[in-house]
Amino acid sequence: MSNVALKKKMINNNIFLVIPSWGKLLGYPTLGQYANHNVLNISQDLVIFFVGIERAVKTFRGTIYYLFGLGYYYTKFEVQTGRYITDNRPLTGLLLSDFVYDRLAKSKNITLQNDRDVVVGEDIFKIPIDLSFKSENKKTFIQGTLMRNLFIPYKDIILELMDSIRDPNKYKFDKTGHMILSAHWDFFNKILISDDMEPEIKLKYLESVAGLNGISLRVYKFLIEHFTDLELLEIRETIRKLNEIYSTIEFDPIYLYSLIDQANIWLKIKMPNSITHQVKHTPKKTLKESILVSAEENLASFVEWPDQFRRRTKKELEDSVLIGRERLYHPKKEEKTIMKEEPKREKFEPRFIERPTVEIKTLPEIPTSNIIEVLSVLKDIIKQDYDLRSIGKAFEIARNYIKSMVLHLNYLWDLSKYANIYQRAKPNLGLSYKEKLELLEKVDIWIDLSK
Numbered sequence: 341m342s343n344v345a346l347k348k349k350m351i352n353n354n355i356f357l358v359i360p361s362w363g364k365l366l367g368y369p370t371l372g373q374y375a376n377h378n379v380l381n382i383s384q385d386l387v388i389f390f391v392g393i394e395r396a397v398k399t400f401r402g403t404i405y406y407l408f409g410l411g412y413y414y415t416k417f418e419v420q421t422g423r424y425i426t427d428n429r430p431l432t433g434l435l436l437s438d439f440v441y442d443r444l445a446k447s448k449n450i451t452l453q454n455d456r457d458v459v460v461g462e463d464i465f466k467i468p469i470d471l472s473f474k475s476e477n478k479k480t481f482i483q484g485t486l487m488r489n490l491f492i493p494y495k496d497i498i499l500e501l502m503d504s505i506r507d508p509n510k511y512k513f514d515k516t517g518h519m520i521l522s523a524h525w526d527f528f529n530k531i532l533i534s535d536d537m538e539p540e541i542k543l544k545y546l547e548s549v550a551g552l553n554g555i556s557l558r559v560y561k562f563l564i565e566h567f568t569d570l571e572l573l574e575i576r577e578t579i580r581k582l583n584e585i586y587s588t589i590e591f592d593p594i595y596l597y598s599l600i601d602q603a604n605i606w607l608k609i610k611m612p613n614s615i616t617h618q619v620k621h622t623p624k625k626t627l628k629e630s631i632l633v634s635a636e637e638n639l640a641s642f643v644e645w646p647d648q649f650r651r652r653t654k655k656e657l658e659d660s661v662l663i664g665r666e667r668l669y670h671p672k673k674e675e676k677t678i679m680k681e682e683p684k685r686e687k688f689e690p691r692f693i694e695r696p697t698v699e700i701k702t703l704p705e706i707p708t709s710n711i712i713e714v715l716s717v718l719k720d721i722i723k724q725d726y727d728l729r730s731i732g733k734a735f736e737i738a739r740n741y742i743k744s745m746v747l748h749l750n751y752l753w754d755l756s757k758y759a760n761i762y763q764r765a766k767p768n769l770g771l772s773y774k775e776k777l778e779l780l781e782k783v784d785i786w787i788d789l790s791k
Contacts, residue, residue, distance in 0.1 A: 346397070346398040346399075347395065347397050347398075347566055347567075348395060348396045348397065348398075348634055349395070350393050350394070350395045350571060350574070350575075351393065351394050351395065351617070351633050351634055352392065352393060352578075352613065352614045352615055353391060353392075353393070353394050353615070353616060353617050353632070353633050354390075354391065354392060354468070354469040354470065354603075354604075354607055354614055354615065354616045355391045355466055355467065355468050355469060355616065356389070356390055356391070356465075356466070356467040356468075356469060356600060356603075357387075357388070357389040357391055357407070357434075357464065357465065357466055357467075357631075358386065358387070358388050358389070358464070358465040358490060358494065359386065359387040359444070359463065359464055360386060360462075360463065360464075360465070360494075361384075361385055361386070361463070362385045362386070362387050362413065362521075362529075362551060363382060363385045363551050363654070363657075364463065364654065365440065365443065365444065365463050366440065366523060366528070366529055366649070367645070367649060367650070367651025367652060368651070368652050368653065368654050368656070368657040369528065369529045369553060369649070370529065370551065370552070370553055370657075371417075371550065371551065371657060371658070371661055372548060372549060372550045372551050372552055372553070373548045373550075374417065374419055374425060374427065374548055374549070374550050375419075375547070375548070376548075377419040378419070378661060379417050379418070379419055379550045379551075379661075380417075380418045380419065380658065380661060381417065381418050381654075381658050382415060382416070382417040382418075382550055382551050382654075383416045383417065383418070383424070384414065384415060384416040384497075385413075385414070385415045385416075385417075385550070385551045386412075386413075386414045386415075386494065386497055387411065387412070387413055387414075387431075387434070387521065388411060388412045388414070388494075388497065388498060388501050389407065389409055389410070389411035389412075389431065389434060390409045390410045390411070390582060390586060390603070391407045391408070391409045392408055392409040392410075392578045392579065392581075392582050392614060393406075393407070393408040393409070393574075393575055393578050394406060394407050394408070394632050394633065394634045395566070395567075395634055396632075396634035396635060397566045401525055402437060402438045402439070402525075402643060403437075403438040403441075403635075403638070403643075404435060404436065404437055404438065404524060404566075405434075405435070405436045405438070405441050405632055405634060405635060406433060406434070406435055406566070407433060407434040407435075407436075407632070408432060408433045408575050408578065408579060409432070409433075409578075409579065409582055410430075410431075410432065410505055410511055410579065410582050410583060410586060411430070411431030411432065411433070411434065411521070412428055412429075412430060412431060412497075412500075412501040412504060413428060413429045413431055413521055413531070413549070413552075414426070414427075414428045414497050414500070414501075415427050415428070415549070415550045415551050417550040417551070425550075427549060427550060428500070428504070429519065429521075429531060429545065429549060430504055430510045430511060430516075430519055431519050431520065431521050431531070432511065432516075432518050432519050432520065432579055433518055433519070433520035433521070434520065434521050434522075435520050435521070435522040435523065435524050435527075435532070435562065436523050437523050437524055437525055437528075438638075438643040439643040439644065439645050439646060440523040441631070441632070441635060442628060442638075442642050442643045443463070443645065444461075444463055444464045444631055445464075445628035445629050445630075445631050445635070446627065446628050446629070446642070447459075447461030447462050447463035447464050447629065448461060448462045448463075449461050449629070450462060450489060451485050451489070455478075455482070456629065456630045457471075457474075457618060457630075458471075458482050458485075458486075459629045459630070459631060460485060460486070460489055460490070461629065464629075464631060465486075465489070465490050466629075466631050467482075467486060467490075467600060468616040468617075468618075469600060469603050469604050469607060469616050470604050470607075470608075470615070470616035471600075471604075472604075473618050483597045486597055487595070487596070487597055491596035491597055492596075495593075495596060498596060498599070499593055499596075502586070502599070505583060505586045505587045506587045509541070511579065511583045512583075513576050513579070513580065515537070515538045515541055516533075516534070516537050516538070516541055516545075517533065517534030517536050517537050517559070518532070518533065518534055518559045518560075518563065519531060519532075519533050519545070519559075520532045520533075520559055520562075524562070525646075525648075527556055527558065528553065528649060529551075529552055529553040530552060530553050530554050530555060530556050531549070531552060531555045531556070532555075532556050532557075532558055532559035532562070533545060533546075533555060533556070533557060533559055534557070534559050534560065535557045535781070535782065535785060543774075546774060546777070546778065547774075554777075556781060557778070557781035557782070557785065558781065558784065558785065561785075561788065578611075578614070581610060581611055581614075582611075584610070585603065585606045585607060585610055585611070586603065588606075589602045589603060589606050590602065604616075617633045627639065627640060627641070627642050628642065694772055695728070695769045695770060695771065695772045695775075696725075696769070696770045696772070697768050697769065697770070698725045698726070698727050698768060698769070698770035699725075699727075699768075700727055700730070700767075700768065701724075701725075701726055701727075701730065703721065703726070703730055703733065703734055703737075704717060704720070704721070706718070706734065706737050706738060706741065707741075708741050708744075711742055711745060711746065711790045712787060712790055714738050714741050714742055715738065715742075715783055715786055715787050715790065716787070717738075718734055718735070718738045718783055719780060719783045719784075719787075721734045722771065722776060722779045722780055722783065723776070723780065725770050726770065727765075727767065727768055727769060727770055728762040728763075728765035728766075728769050728770065728771065729762060729763055729765055729767065731758075731762050731771065732758065732759050732760070732761065732762025732763030732764075732765065733759070733763060735755050735756075735758045735759035735762065736755075736756075736759035736763070738755055739752060739755035739756055739759060742755070751782075751785075751786045751789065754782065754786075758779070
């Protein structure tokens, strides 16, 4: 297959998806960190999603599936102190590689084996918002099954999602842009966000998240390859309308299935062109359950899990963290170790935003002949422990060199901004972990724009 992606049409499809454990689905890639503390175990890592649009894109590496709507990544976990904490991230999209989707679609069915429209599996719940094509007896059975297996066990988290959707500062494109939970090969187990996210929201969003491999600012690397400007506007408008509907509907918190009933009513009123697809029933036995309409043509095939993403059990992952702690140096009883006692912190302060003290070093020579080389050297400087004033000087030199080669580039202003900010910093301070991460992501974006 060539490097040119084959984009299938976007499909309007109103479904409610719940992945009970994102870590289990991906083979427990990491426990992650929280506020500079190692996570010891994760008791819950739920993904909840109201889908409005889906699309399959065939690439030279395989098929990827996009889902757009309103979602939530929720975690409950324990850090080194023995204290359990809950955390979450709002989402506007899911990005699934074919081998992850196929694992979802082959999830062992808990019940409703004879119903391809509603999936109640170990790894996935899929409920069409519109079930009007079902008989009354069938609908009653489905409602009871979902209440027992989904809405009662995860009631508090679903209600928390609904409160988040009602929050006027969340799911607003002019403030956040896209927030996509990714299982793509290159950004496996990460959330992709926009560099245009408002600074205060971005600072909070970028804090380390239990269970994930990090958060990247590269969301538009994928979107501009796989969607036209008009399609991106359609996606944005769909999410806006979904937010308007789900933030205002009334439902019974005791009988949470009423959320699906009310959503169906208001979607038909406010988004009459938005539909829920009924799965085409076939007498042939298929390898997989039908989760997405865009994946229907692949029901007879199965993509194996690649070796590069080695799967392990939750116990294996947690044991590996405990073994790592045991290998840490512990002074012998007879050794007298004087340690400066740190002030107690009532809350987990994000230490990764603190700027460390560093030594002053001479900057390396920055090339003058090629923009990519200039940015690559700048990236190396950011990675190393240079003081802020030197980093600011490097930004200034890079800006001047690039400006001498190309008069108009969107990021020249950013180069000037960082040059000014860092050259006025206090001496002997270096970049915080968060600053370093953000700058490296920005330079990667600039390099992509310069190719």
